[in-house]
Amino acid sequence: MSTVVxxxxxxxxxxxxxxxxxxxxxxxxxxxVTAARxxxxxxxxxxxxxxxxxxxxxxxxxxxVDYLGKxxxxxxxxxxxxxxxxxxxxxxxxxxxxILGGAAIVLVFGIGIPLGMLAAFRRNTWLDTSISxxxxxxxxxxxxxxxxxxxxxxxxxxxxxPPAGAGGFKYLVLPxxxxxxxxxxxxxxxxxxxxxxxxxxxxxxxxxxxxxxxxRVYFKHVLRNSLLPIISLAGLRVGQIIGYALVVETIFxxxxxxxxxxxxxxxxxxxxxxxxxxxxxxVVTLGNLAASVGYTLANPRLRK
Amino acid sequence: xxxxxxEVSDLSVGLRAxxxxxxxxxxxxxxxxxxxxxxxxxxxxxxxxLTALSILQLHASPPLQITGGSVxxxxxxxxxKTKKEMRGIRGSEIAxxxxxxxxxxxxxxxxxxxxxSAVRAHQDVSKDVAxxxxxxxxxxxxxxxxxxxxxxxxxxxxxxxxQRAMIALALVNSPKLIIAxxxxxxxxxxxxxxxxxRLRALKNERGxxxxxxxxNLGVVASVADRMAVMYAGEVVEMGAVSDVFAKPxxxxxxxxxxxxxxxxxxxxxxxxIPGRVPQPDELPAGCTFADRCSRVVDxxxxxxxxxxxxxxxxxRCFNPVS
Ligand SMILES: Nc1ncnc2c1ncn2[C@@H]1O[C@H](COP(=O)(O)OP(=O)(O)OP(=O)(O)O)[C@@H](O)[C@H]1O
Ligand SMILES: [Mg+2]
Numbered sequence: 001m002s003t004v005v006x007x008x009x010x011x012x013x014x015x016x017x018x019x020x021x022x023x024x025x026x027x028x029x030x031x032x033v034t035a036a037r038x039x040x041x042x043x044x045x046x047x048x049x050x051x052x053x054x055x056x057x058x059x060x061x062x063x064x065v066d067y068l069g070k071x072x073x074x075x076x077x078x079x080x081x082x083x084x085x086x087x088x089x090x091x092x093x094x095x096x097x098x099i100l101g102g103a104a105i106v107l108v109f110g111i112g113i114p115l116g117m118l119a120a121f122r123r124n125t126w127l128d129t130s131i132s133x134x135x136x137x138x139x140x141x142x143x144x145x146x147x148x149x150x151x152x153x154x155x156x157x158x159x160x161x162p163p164a165g166a167g168g169f170k171y172l173v174l175p176x177x178x179x180x181x182x183x184x185x186x187x188x189x190x191x192x193x194x195x196x197x198x199x200x201x202x203x204x205x206x207x208x209x210x211x212x213x214x215x216r217v218y219f220k221h222v223l224r225n226s227l228l229p230i231i232s233l234a235g236l237r238v239g240q241i242i243g244y245a246l247v248v249e250t251i252f253x254x255x256x257x258x259x260x261x262x263x264x265x266x267x268x269x270x271x272x273x274x275x276x277x278x279x280x281x282x283v284v285t286l287g288n289l290a291a292s293v294g295y296t297l298a299n300p301r302l303r304k
Numbered sequence: 305x306x307x308x309x310x311e312v313s314d315l316s317v318g319l320r321a322x323x324x325x326x327x328x329x330x331x332x333x334x335x336x337x338x339x340x341x342x343x344x345x346x347x348x349x350x351x352x353x354l355t356a357l358s359i360l361q362l363h364a365s366p367p368l369q370i371t372g373g374s375v376x377x378x379x380x381x382x383x384x385k386t387k388k389e390m391r392g393i394r395g396s397e398i399a400x401x402x403x404x405x406x407x408x409x410x411x412x413x414x415x416x417x418x419x420x421s422a423v424r425a426h427q428d429v430s431k432d433v434a435x436x437x438x439x440x441x442x443x444x445x446x447x448x449x450x451x452x453x454x455x456x457x458x459x460x461x462x463x464x465x466x467q468r469a470m471i472a473l474a475l476v477n478s479p480k481l482i483i484a485x486x487x488x489x490x491x492x493x494x495x496x497x498x499x500x501x502r503l504r505a506l507k508n509e510r511g512x513x514x515x516x517x518x519x520n521l522g523v524v525a526s527v528a529d530r531m532a533v534m535y536a537g538e539v540v541e542m543g544a545v546s547d548v549f550a551k552p553x554x555x556x557x558x559x560x561x562x563x564x565x566x567x568x569x570x571x572x573x574x575x576x577i578p579g580r581v582p583q584p585d586e587l588p589a590g591c592t593f594a595d596r597c598s599r600v601v602d603x604x605x606x607x608x609x610x611x612x613x614x615x616x617x618x619x620r621c622f623n624p625v626s
Contacts, residue, residue: 202407208362209402210422210473211395214387220421224412300412300457 011285018281019274023064026265026273027056036081036267054080067274077271079264086275089260094279096166097245097256103176104241108183113230115184116191121218123196131188138185143244147178147251164253175252179244183237187230194226201225232295238287242280308335309481309513310359310398315373317351317358319584320366327371328584329355330537333611336481341507341514343524343545345560346534347581352517355534356483360398361390377481396426399474403486405466409458415442415469416454419476426477438476445472446502464495471502482506483515488523500527521560525549533557536581536592543617553614553624555599591622599623 033056034047051057055066070077076086119131141149154174155163161174198204199222207217242258249258257276264272296302312334318327329351336342344352357363359375359382375382377397382390394400402408410418419438420431427434435454442450445468458466467487474482484503488496504527507514516528524531524545532542533554541554552558559577579596588594590605597604601623611620 202402202404203410205357205362206400206402206408206470206473207410207418207421209360209394209400210418211391211393211425211477212421213391213425216421216425221410221413225410301459 007289011289014285015278015281019068019278020064022274022277023067024060026268026270027060027063029268031268033080033268033270036269076275079272080269081264081267081272086271089272090275090279093255093257093260093276096254097249097258100172100175100179100249100254100256101238101241101245103172104179104183105238107176107180108187108237108241109230109234111180112184112187113191113227116188117195117219117223119188119192120195120199123192128192132192135185135188138181139189141181143178143181144247144251146181147174147248150174150178164251166253166255171254175248175254178252179241179248182244183240187237190230190233191226194229195222198222198225228295228298231291231298233291234294235284235288235291238291239284242284242287306338308337309377310336310515311374311376312355312359313374313376315355315358315375316371317354317363317368318371320369320371324367324585326585326587328368328537329358330587331373331611332534332537332539333373334532334539334542336513336515337530338480339507339511339513340529341504341516341527343528343531344515344517344534345519345521345524345531348519349581350534351537351584352534353485356400356485356515356517359483360394360400361385362394362400392426395422395474395479396477397479398481398483399477399479401467401470401474401482401484401487404490405463405470406458406490408470409466411458414455414457415461415472419454419473422473422476438472441472441476442469444475444506445469446498447472463491464499467491467495467499468502471499471506475506478510479512481513481515483517485517486519487516489519496523503527533560536587537584538592538620539611539618540593540620541617542611547616551626553617553619553626554593554621555597555623555625556593558625591620599625 032047033054034042034050038046038050055063058066067077074087076090078085079089115131115135119128122128151163151174154160161170163174165171195218199218204217204222207221208214212221245256245258246262247258248254249256250262253259257279260272261276261280263269264276312332315329315332316327317329318325332351332355334342334344344355346352354363354368358368358370361370361382363369370383373383377393382393385393409415416435416438419441420434423429423434423437424431427437429437439450439454442453447453447465447468453461453465453469458469461469467490470487482503487503488499491499500523503514503516506512516523518524528545530543531545531548532539533548533556534540535556541548541552541557548557549561552561556577577596582588582592582595588605590603590607591597591600591609594600594604603622609620609622611618614624
């Protein structure tokens with residue numbers, strides 16, 4: 001069996017299992033699904049009736065098979081909270097999250113790689129020390145704490161950016177920065193150490209002996225060799241951004257997948273949780289797939 | 305006598321790092337004439353590579369630095385050149401070939417793209433012209449199918465072809481001198497012979513010079529015109545290969561040659577001499593070879609001998625053989 005087929009089958013199995021896990025976990029985690037939908041004055045019978053209506057009294061496995069059947073037919077169900085169609089909700093939430101997540105990924109690599117290169121090129125100077133210390137700080141500060149810090153500084157104190165909400169570019173800056181912070185820090189460190197490792201390789205001496213300029217040697221040859229480990233861990237970076245999006249979207253009131261998922265869990269809105277968490281699993285899987293394809297393309301040994 | 309192509313005078317290279325300061329290469333003087341092959345021989349760690357690298361200022365600096373002497377090429381001292389000036393000389397005037405061709409080529413780029421970069425580092429030509437020059441260099445280096453190799457990555461090449469690619473890289477800007485640091489040590493014996501033949505042919509075809517670093521006295525005997533014997537960072541004997549082989553004067557050279565059949569008869573690696581080479585940070589006050597020398601006299605331990613002309617060769621010894 002070819003590796004591609006194997007990989008696709010494994011991915012499908014992973015999706016199946018994780019959907020089952022989510023399905024069971026949210027139902028077994030207690031809490032009251034009726035609290036969000038029915039008024040506080042609703043009687044115990046009213047609540048029981050509601051459960052009956054949406055099929056919650058069935059055994060979990062029956063519910064799951066029922067749910068899978070609907071999903072396969074393209075029916076994602078409705079929110080229990082406001083009865084909105086999930087397929088309609090999804091379009092907007094996914095768009096918002098793609099904007100935020102995409103911006104974060106651009107920042108992770110667009111800032112992380114150049115800063116790491118610069119630190120390596122100017123190693124053991126004040127510039128390297130500053131960049132490297134900032135990177136250590138970036139990894140050490142939890143992102144919810146960083147979120148509070150940037151809101152206090154750039155929004156409450158300086159008034160440059162709105163503290164929360166969605167809208168134009170202005171609203172994107174702070175959450176994207178917070179979401180990307182740890183990834184930037186990790187990428188800076190990885191780039192720096194990969195560059196420093198590669199600059200000691202024999203081939204660098206060969207290129208210098210051939211009369212290539214130092215910047216050519218560094219920014220073409222050493223960089224190209226240093227990108228491989230960064231690409232191979234890009235899938236991890238994507239996964240990390242998705243995980244952090246739950247926190248960051250909630251803090252900044254960014255109406256995306258993370259926010260609706262967190263709210264869904266809090267309100268025990270089962271269909272919402274089921275769909276959006278599965279979506280995240282799919283995105284993480286695709287991220288890893290893209291990274292491994294990228295790695296293959298970037299490595300002449302594997303490409304040939 | 306014409307002026308030499310390269311004249312290294314009294315060159316010292318040392319380690320200078322956090323409280324440590326000692327020289328590894330000490331007072332090395334040697335010349336490479338036009339259109340000749342100068343061999344440099346000596347045991348592992350005696351400073352052959354460091355001497356070669358410091359000529360092009362490719363030594364790891366810091367912690368290593370040139371601590372004295374001069375390297376005169378084309379009428380000016382390379383030691384005093386700026387980084388930019390040195391970049392202009394590397395590859396175009398003096399090129400270098402390294403020992404392990406597999407790790408010496410960038411794994412991420414095709415042979416052709418590196419050659420083209422090297423051409424364009426020195427010559428203001430279009431990509432097409434650079435490509436033509438690169439293909440010619442590959443052919444000159446003895447590569448059978450230059451077009452195919454041009455598009456290949458280092459991992460697709462055998463050791464011998466990689467080393468030819470390295471030679472092509474050295475040739476591509478038509479330098480007057482190639483420094484080859486053990487260019488065949490990592491290769492099979494048959495390939496070794498082919499590579500050496502090619503280098504010798506290039507010397508004749510192009511009228512250039514080669515500084516050939518090697519462990520192998522058979523190689524010296526078969527390809528070199530002159531030779532310098534190094535021991536513990538110093539040149540201890542230098543002269544025409546025929547003179548040194550016929551009548552070695554330094555006791556170290558005698559020891560090296562002792563077990564080797566005469567000119568031409570089979571190649572053999574350096575034979576170890578009893579005792580230990582002193583490390584660069586624990587050199588004795590006198591002659592570095594005194595502790596292992598069978599001809600040691602009192603003055604050997606008291607003062608360091610200078611290298612002096614004796615007959616047709618130069619020797620650094622108070623009590624030379626004959
Ligand atoms: N970057 C460096 N830092 C410190 N010491 C070094 C460095 N490079 C070389 N040396 C020392 O310089 C000495 C000479 O090394 P060199 O590589 O020139 O020897 P060599 O004669 O070429 O040996 P071989 O035949 O093994 O290649 C060795 O003692 C080595 O440990
Ligand atoms: Mg060496």
